[in-house]
Amino acid sequence: MGLIQSLMEKLQPAGTKEENKKQYFEVLVEALEDGVLTNDEIEELDGLRKQLRLSPEDVAGMKLRAFQAAVNAAAADGIVTPKEEKDLEKIKAYLGINESEVGRNKGTLNKMRMLYEIHKGNLPIAEIAGLGLEFGEQAHLEEPAILFEDPGGVVRPNATLSFKAGQPYRMGAGRPQALPEGLTQVTNGTLAVTNQRALFNTGTRGKNFGMKYDRMTHVLVFTDGFGFVPDNAAPRYLRIENKGEIELIAGIISRCLNPPPAAPEKPAPPRRPAK
DSSP: OOHHHHHHHTOOOOOOHHHHHHHHHHHHHHHHTTSOOOHHHHHHHHHHHHHTTOOHHHHGGGHHHHHHHHHHHHTTTSOOOHHHHHHHHHHHHHHTOOGGGOTHHHHHHHHHHHHHHHHTTOOOOOOOTTOOOOTTOOEEEEEEEEEEEOTTOSOOTTOOEEEBTTBOOOTTSSOOOOOOTTOEEEEEEEEEEESSEEEEEOSSTTSOEEEEGGGEEEEEEOSSEEEEEETTSOOEEEEESOGGGHHHHHHHHHHHHSOOOOOOOOOOOOOOOOO
């Protein structure tokens, strides 16, 4: 017995239209909570709607809320895979949702699609003028940022989300707070993220810094920025002006801190003995 059939058996006898709409919506949302809608489930949902004497127009108003449940399911692990995206397109088509109605979900899905690519190792490539790169270094992203220092020189405890080598970043794994109060603003600049380090550049000597990933003990993630914690030195705090890029920055740095294991070398073919 399918999920929807089992849910239908628990429904109350048909009542008022509003009661029937409420029951249909509860079943619809529960069916979409796994982010997948099979052909059998579509047939069962259509049968349920007719059983409750509801027209397509009666259930039209609940389609966006139902689609949100499916998006939440796909986004639960912080990335959207090609299969999950295909499943969401099928759900969107069944619900009759136009692209213009997707709204904020579109931005969320685009970001999580990018995070999936980053997770797979397909990092964006950025050409940053004036950035002095070392041999083998590749820039991935640049964002306006503000440098802060902590007069106490300690790691503040209110960042509830962090990552490091061996413990990759996972979006949604915690609830980060804003940058700590009491920090001293130093200067404005830009954060450049490469495959080897995080670089803060102001265009003025003496106020720039670069921190290699192998020197970081961990990275603190805040709702509005980062704390880069090095070995035997005070943390460096950056406020990112575009908060919407926080997850992408964290994903890229985490991927650089946690590269995939190198593929084992294939053994050389045995040589034929000399005749």
